[in-house]
Every structure is written in structure tokens, then in C-alpha cells.
Amino acid sequence: MKVAIYNSGTQESKRLKRMIIQGLAKEKIPYDEEQPELVISIGGDGTLLSAFNHYEDQLDRIRFVGMHTGHLGFYTDWRTFEVFDLIESLKADTGQSVSYPLLDIDAKYSDGTHQKFIALNESTIKDTLKTMVCDVYVNAELFERFRGDGLCISTPTGSTAYNKSVGGAIMDPKIIGFQLSEMASLNNRVFRTLGSPIIFGADAVLTLRLDDDSTAVLSCDRTQLELGQVRHLTELTYSVAKQQIRFAKYRHTDFWRRVKASFIGGEA
Ligand code: NAP
Numbered sequence: 001m002k003v004a005i006y007n008s009g010t011q012e013s014k015r016l017k018r019m020i021i022q023g024l025a026k027e028k029i030p031y032d033e034e035q036p037e038l039v040i041s042i043g044g045d046g047t048l049l050s051a052f053n054h055y056e057d058q059l060d061r062i063r064f065v066g067m068h069t070g071h072l073g074f075y076t077d078w079r080t081f082e083v084f085d086l087i088e089s090l091k092a093d094t095g096q097s098v099s100y101p102l103l104d105i106d107a108k109y110s111d112g113t114h115q116k117f118i119a120l121n122e123s124t125i126k127d128t129l130k131t132m133v134c135d136v137y138v139n140a141e142l143f144e145r146f147r148g149d150g151l152c153i154s155t156p157t158g159s160t161a162y163n164k165s166v167g168g169a170i171m172d173p174k175i176i177g178f179q180l181s182e183m184a185s186l187n188n189r190v191f192r193t194l195g196s197p198i199i200f201g202a203d204a205v206l207t208l209r210l211d212d213d214s215t216a217v218l219s220c221d222r223t224q225l226e227l228g229q230v231r232h233l234t235e236l237t238y239s240v241a242k243q244q245i246r247f248a249k250y251r252h253t254d255f256w257r258r259v260k261a262s263f264i265g266g267e268a
């Protein structure tokens with residue numbers, strides 16, 4: 001099993017990386033950053049998002065493991081004092097894994113081009129210059145005309161991140177689907193949206209059609225897409241991705257216990 005380490009820039013994560021590399025060498029576990037089968041992310045959930053983004057073209061082969069250097073993370077099971085236990089788990093690896101759904105994004109631009117993205121947490125579409133206006137289609141049928149700050153489309157594991165801040169529900173990551181939540185929608189006698197989050201199932205297709213003069217900006221996890229002056233977004237299509245993210249599951253961390261520990265208090 002070939003292992004790679006993806007770390008945040010901190011001294012602590014660099015030190016841990018050196019320690020793990022030494023441990024791997026001692027156990028004769030090969031290190032390969034180009035074509036790894038296991039990627040150890042050292043940092044926070046944000047670091048794991050970057051590791052995912054870095055290796056997203058190789059998801060069928062790769063399993064991820066997260067070690068957190070800060071507070072308890074949602075994607076990070078291991079603590080910094082557990083380097084030795086992690087190496088022991090790698091030695092005993094039997095390929096065990098747990099998979100979670102991802103979000104597929106297809107963005108169309110005014111110049112006729114389009115681009116594909118895949119999100120682990122969420123994609124947002126926001127306009128900071130003026131009210132964002134878009135038609136929301138569910139399975140190709142017009143559902144509503146949205147006016148407001150923007151929309152957040154989140155995966156089940158991303159539901160505890162941005163989605164939660166904008167009033168979305170936390171989804172059990174065993175549910176295959178995705179969630180749409182509103183950001184400051186305009187609701188009055190003239191303008192109307194559903195006004196509550198929606199959780200879509202595995203086969204749903206969500207399409208957002210933006211107005212011709214749209215200045216809306218798209219994000220995918222940590223990345224904000226730079227569009228420049230020449231083209232603008234015209235249409236976005238969201239669905240559950242064919243690929244999933246796999247984590248090497250050496251130990252069981254109960255999801256709801258983690259939710260409680262992160263947002264209410266207590267031990268994870
Ligand atoms: P950041 O500003 O450091 O992230 C914000 C917080 O979200 C951090 O505490 C981060 O944990 C945490 N987080 C990331 N993924 C999570 C998940 N799946 N469940 C629960 N918490 C999660 O930025 P970042 O580290 O680059 O992370 C990017 C993410 O930040 C985006 O994908 C988005 O979900 C979130 N975000 C939230 C808001 C908001 O709530 N208003 C605004 C922008 C972005 P770590 O400290 O472990 O990294």
C-alpha cells in the first residue's frame with residue numbers, strides 16, 4: 001500500500017509529516033505522492049478539503065485518513081499524539097473503508113463553455129453586488145424563482161459546515177442525497193421561495209438558471225471561481241456524483257457523538 005501525506009503549512013503538521021514518514025520507512029511501507037492508495041491529511045477539515053481537491057481525479061484508488069492538529073474535526077479521526085497507533089493500523093490494514101456521497105456540479109457560461117466540479121462539502125452561488133436572481137428547476141421542472149443573497153448546495157458530510165450556518169439540517173452521512181439551503185431569501189407578497197431547506201434524494205437533478213446580467217460567483221469547497229469580465233455563469237446543474245470519497249476506517253467514530261462534541265459539548 002503506497003501512502004502520501006498532505007499537510008497544512010504549520011510547523012506542527014510538518015513535524016508530524018516527518019515523524020510519519022520515518023515510521024513508514026521503518027515498516028517498509030512505500031511513500032508515493034503521485035499515485036498513492038492512502039492519503040494522510042494533517043491539519044484541519046480545511047486541509048482534508050484541499051487534499052481531496054488535490055487527488056480528486058484518483059478517487060477510485062485512494063482512501064483518506066485525517067489527523068487533526070487543531071480542534072476536533074469532522075473528517076479527521078486521529079490526534080497528533082497517536083502517530084504510533086496510526087502506523088500500527090496501517091500495518092494491519094485490510095482495505096477497510098467507509099464511503100460518503102459527493103456533489104457533482106456542472107457550470108455553464110455565457111460563452112457556451114462549461115466546466116465540471118466535484119464538492120466534498122458544498123458549492124455556493126452568491127452575489128455580493130446585487131440581489132441574486134435565479135430560476136430553480138427540480139428534475140427539469142420549474143420550482144421557484146429565487147431572489148436573495150445566494151444558495152448553498154451541500155453534501156451530507158458538508159451539512160455540518162456552511163450549510164448549518166445558513167439554517168440547513170444536519171444530514172446523516174449514510175443518506176445518499178444533497179441539500180439546498182437559502183441565504184437570505186426575499187420573501188414578501190411579490191417574491192416567494194419555499195423558505196426552508198430541501199433534502200434531495202439520490203436521483204434528483206437541481207438546475208439553477210441565472211439572469212443574463214448575473215454577477216453571481218460560484219464556490220466549490222475552499223475554491224472561489226474567478227470568472228473575470230468576459231463571461232458570466234448562466235446555468236448550474238447539481239446532482240449526487242458517481243464517485244464517492246472513501247476513508248480508511250480503522251476505528252469507529254460515531255457521527256452523532258461527534259456532532260454533539262462539536263456543537264454542544266462533551267467527549268467525541
Ligand atoms: P474555515 O473558514 O477555516 O472553515 C470554517 C470552519 O468550518 C472551520 O472550523 C472548519 O474546520 C469547519 N469545517 C470544514 N468542513 C466542515 C465539515 N464538513 N463539518 C463541520 N465543520 C467543517 O475554512 P476552511 O477550513 O477552508 O473550510 C472550508 C469550509 O468552510 C467550506 O467548505 C465551508 O463549508 C465553510 N465555510 C463556512 C462559512 C460559514 O459558516 N459562514 C463560510 C465560508 C466557508 P477546520 O478548522 O478543522 O478547518
Ligand code: MN
Nearest residue numbers: 044045046047
Ligand atoms: Mn480551516
